[in-house]
Amino acid sequence: MLSGIEVAHRSLGGVFSVPTGSGPWALSVGQSLRVSRSLFSFNLSVVGVGWAFCFFAAQTPILQTETPNVHNSLTCAACGLAHDADQLQNLCNECGKPLLVGYDLAAIKDSFTPDAVRNRSVRSMWRFHDVLPVDDAAGAVSLGEGSTPLLKCRPVGAAAAFENLFVKDEAFNPTGSFKARGMSAAITRAVALGAKKVALPSAGNAAGAATYYAARAGIECYLFMPEDTPPANIVEAAVGGAKVFLVNGLISDCGKLVKQGCERFGWFDLSTLKEPFRIEGKKTMGYELAFDMADAAGSTKLQLPDVIFYPTGGGTGLIGMWKAFDEMQQLGWIGEERPRMVVVQAENCAPVVRAFEQGATHAEMFPNASTKAAGLRVPAAIGDFLMLNVLKESGGTAVTVSDDDLLDGVREFAGEQGIYLCPETGAVWKAALKLLESGWLKPSERIVLFNTGSGLKYNHLFPPNNLPLLDHNDPNVIDQIES
Numbered sequence: 001m002l003s004g005i006e007v008a009h010r011s012l013g014g015v016f017s018v019p020t021g022s023g024p025w026a027l028s029v030g031q032s033l034r035v036s037r038s039l040f041s042f043n044l045s046v047v048g049v050g051w052a053f054c055f056f057a058a059q060t061p062i063l064q065t066e067t068p069n070v071h072n073s074l075t076c077a078a079c080g081l082a083h084d085a086d087q088l089q090n091l092c093n094e095c096g097k098p099l100l101v102g103y104d105l106a107a108i109k110d111s112f113t114p115d116a117v118r119n120r121s122v123r124s125m126w127r128f129h130d131v132l133p134v135d136d137a138a139g140a141v142s143l144g145e146g147s148t149p150l151l152k153c154r155p156v157g158a159a160a161a162f163e164n165l166f167v168k169d170e171a172f173n174p175t176g177s178f179k180a181r182g183m184s185a186a187i188t189r190a191v192a193l194g195a196k197k198v199a200l201p202s203a204g205n206a207a208g209a210a211t212y213y214a215a216r217a218g219i220e221c222y223l224f225m226p227e228d229t230p231p232a233n234i235v236e237a238a239v240g241g242a243k244v245f246l247v248n249g250l251i252s253d254c255g256k257l258v259k260q261g262c263e264r265f266g267w268f269d270l271s272t273l274k275e276p277f278r279i280e281g282k283k284t285m286g287y288e289l290a291f292d293m294a295d296a297a298g299s300t301k302l303q304l305p306d307v308i309f310y311p312t313g314g315g316t317g318l319i320g321m322w323k324a325f326d327e328m329q330q331l332g333w334i335g336e337e338r339p340r341m342v343v344v345q346a347e348n349c350a351p352v353v354r355a356f357e358q359g360a361t362h363a364e365m366f367p368n369a370s371t372k373a374a375g376l377r378v379p380a381a382i383g384d385f386l387m388l389n390v391l392k393e394s395g396g397t398a399v400t401v402s403d404d405d406l407l408d409g410v411r412e413f414a415g416e417q418g419i420y421l422c423p424e425t426g427a428v429w430k431a432a433l434k435l436l437e438s439g440w441l442k443p444s445e446r447i448v449l450f451n452t453g454s455g456l457k458y459n460h461l462f463p464p465n466n467l468p469l470l471d472h473n474d475p476n477v478i479d480q481i482e483s
């Protein structure tokens with residue numbers, strides 16, 4: 001049931017519900033207000049803009065369109081201003097903050113059920129197409145992303161202290177990282193709305209993902225990468241035909257060049273959170289996890305873990321999963337329960353951890369940011385306020401890990417669990433140990449560590465030293481081996 005004023009506008013494709021003092025999802029077409037567990041701090045002063053818009057819209061003839069089974073609103077996460085969902089959009093036109101996608105969840109509630117999802121033959125994140133930006137899964141730019149395994153850890157070594165420790169292994173994705181999910185969704189939508197050239201800065205896995213989804217879609221991809229980006233990420237992008245530019249600076253410097261290029265050449269900016277659909281792709285990790293946890297419990301009832309550990313740079317996955325949980329609750333798939341979310345960052349690049357510790361609502365730029373975990377080298381994130389909100393709402397926490405420790409974590413997990421983690425998740429593993437030791441985690445809790453990418457992209461960090469070299473011509477060479 002709609003509360004507040006209802007208006008319709010041709011370009012926005014439907015009815016807007018404009019309740020007073022609401023969060024942005026309340027502006028979704030035909031979607032009822034939900035305020036209790038919102039991601040957002042909604043700036044009431046800008047509500048006036050929304051009201052003015054609605055007044056204007058109400059003067060036009062009312063066009064009651066049939067509710068489309070796709071997303072139907074784009075709303076600023078900070079000020080709540082609605083944007084045209086049928087056009088390429090980047091940040092909020094009013095306040096420059098990220099836009100979030102809304103759906104008419106009430107309209108799809110009866111058809112989009114856990115059983116319906118289970119019965120689908122699509123083996124990718126697009127089995128959740130109802131809450132993604134397409135009419136049906138066949139319209140997606142897809143390489144088979146998502147549907148990654150949830151692996152229970154063996155009770156050996158340090159992991160033996162946990163009774164229910166899981167890894168959601170995103171290394172199984174095309175291009176070897178979870179960035180595939182976001183790029184699949186973003187490029188699907190960008191191409192549908194006419195983009196022919198996309199651009200982004202990347203210090204890691206986003207580069208490869210953007211390259212290969214752009215190639216799959218037949219569009220051009222311009223990449224700006226810090227010159228010290230891991231070689232595997234650079235090579236992967238160059239081989240895939242992206243126009244790669246190395247930059248003698250940080251990812252934030254690369255971002256400035258992308259902005260200039262977009263203005264001059266009309267590229268569509270795919271930077272983290274600067275377009276709305278990478279979050280949508282990454283939120284599918286949250287949807288999948290509810291199914292994975294049910295399977296792990298031998299139940300058909302969707303369920304979430306007690307704690308989720310997320311290696312955090314720009315925070316797209318963290319924000320996306322939180323959004324997914326909210327949508328699932330609106331769909332009636334889960335209740336009010338939520339996992340405690342844990343942000344993990346590197347000791348020398350920890351803007352969100354520092355802001356969390358200070359109780360701030362926004363994060364300051366982290367000076368002289370450096371870490372070998374390239375995906376965590378994000379000194380300032382535009383979605384900082386959303387991440388801090390997730391931490392607060394979930395009763396979560398934020399932890400740093402040193403570079404030595406996170407590399408050690410990769411080695412330890414590889415040998416004990418048979419999983420070659422990316423260094424970002426090496427940090428996550430060490431953070432979980434810290435929080436168990438401090439008592440913040442209980443051994444019996446169901447804990448999920450996100451392995452966001454394959455360790456194979458980071459071979460340069462683990463040069464094998466002192467490996468024996470055998471002379472196969474020596475008839476007694478086997479004597480040198482102890483077994």
Ligand SMILES: Cc1ncc(COP(=O)(O)O)c(C=O)c1O
Pocket residue numbers: 177203204205206272311312313314315316317318374375376422424425452453
């Ligand atoms: C392997 C890996 N983990 C984590 C991150 C951080 O992800 P997010 O930007 O969603 O916080 C990145 C980003 O590049 C990454 O490549």
Ligand SMILES: [Zn+2]
Pocket residue numbers: 076077078079080081092093094095096097
């Ligand atoms: Zn805004």
